[in-house]
Amino acid sequence: MEPSTLLTDSAVPADAAAARPTPPELVCPAGSLPALKAAVDNGASCVYLGLRDATNARNFAGLNFDEAAIGTGIRYAHERGCKVFMALNTYPQASNPGPWRAALDKAVDLGVDAVILADPGLMQYAVSRYPQLRLHLSVQGSATNYDAINFYREQFGVVRAVLPRVLSLAQVEQVIDKTPVEIEVFGFGSLCVMVEGRCALSSYVTGQAPNTHGVCSPPKAVRWQETPKGLESRLNGVLIDRYAEGESAGYPTLCKGRFDVEQEESYYAIEEPTSLNTLELLPRLLKIGVRAxxxxGRQRSPAYVAQVTRVWREAIDHCITNPHRYAPKPAWMTSLDKVAEGQQHTLGAYHRPWK
Known part of the structure; x- marks a missing residue:
């Protein structure tokens, strides 16, 4: 064979190179400085984080960043070519919007690459004070169609929208086709089955809503108790689930509890406690133009972040290089199932063929 006919990575035909999809950004959780470093070191394109207050939707004790830690984290990420997004994705209260505005001011001072917002009023504040700041629409904004997303673009200059986990793949494609806004979708992690940004189930049981207090099923309301009938999980005294010996026990949220239905059987009537895992959908996600x-998992451990980030980095790189020969490796799926909720996974709403 003549040397000129050999193909190497640096000599791929132009048409073949052009056929490769654009790599999506891998956006990973950082609930602490060690988690941020784990994400960066294992291949994250971007990390997202929040402050230690109710301005973000993961306001758990022991999580999130004070000013010193966030400054260190931003430097660590930027020195390694990784972007940092700050989540300010709860809703300011009419009586006291000051903490949210102060948090946005702090984000700008610290040099984050984008802020993730849900509240239009806070977006307006951002646009009026910091017109060059990059705005992402949070999943808590609950924009499930292109008209809503385009509205946020026209009014506030939003450049990216995170889609709620209630759309089928066909619906995601329709949104992408009808908006110039970058679309970010969830690829892995705990699956929210509610209309995100509008869920009232947590506040119904505990009096604290994720939209305002930044936490779903606050830890202070969670109780575990061994009983003659099995291990029971309760939320503010309400029985959420009961587990047999050896059965995986998920964190108690009302939407993922077992219900007595028509007094005939007890089962997960709304959604099972399981994790979303879309590794098998990667070629389709890239083909339809998902940008991130x-x-x-900001509430998860640094070890979780490292393991999931590593698998997804390898999978995305493999899919970009070999889009027509891509298939999830069994080792990837096994690795992710080990850290999945209930140690099982689902495609969630993505797999609904009738949509």
Whole structure:
């Protein structure tokens, strides 16, 4: 064979190179400085984080960043070519919007690459004070169609929208086709089955809503108790689930509890406690133009972040290089199932063929 006919990575035909999809950003959770470093070191394109207050939707004790830690984290990420997004994705209260505005001011001072917002009023504040700041529409904004997303673009200059986990793949494609706004979708992690940004179930049981207090099923309301009938999980005294010996026990949220239905049987009537895992959908996600894939889990450990980020980095790189020969490796799926909720996974709403 003549040397000129050999193909190497640096000599791929132009048409073949052009056929490769654009790599999506891998957006990974950082609930602490060690988690941020784990994400960066294992291949995250971007990390997202929040402050230690109710301005973000993961306001758990022991999580999130004070000013010193966030400054260190931003430097660590930027020195390694990784972007940092700050989540300010809860809703300011009419009586006291000051903490949210102060948090946005702090984000700008610290030099984050974008802020993730849900509230239009806070977006207006951002636009009026910091017109060059990059704005992302949070999943808590609950924009499930292109008209809503285009509205946020026209009114506030939003450049990216995170889609709620209630759309089928066909619906995601329709949104992408009808908006110039970058679309980010969840690829892995705990699956929210509610209309995100509008869920009232947590506040119904505990009096604290994720939209305002930044936490779903606050830890202070969670109780575990061994009983003769099995291990029970309760939320503010309400029985959420009961587990047999050896059965995986998920964190108690009302939407993922077992219900007595028509007094005939007890089962997960709304949604099972399981994790979303879209590895098998990667070629389709890239083909329809998804610009970013988000990993859920700011409340998870640095080890979780490292493991999930590593798998997804390898999978995305493999899919970009070999889009027509891509298939999830069994080792990837096994690795992710080990850290999945209930140690099982689902495609969630993505797999609904009738949509």
């Amino acid at each position: 894939i988000k990993i859920e």
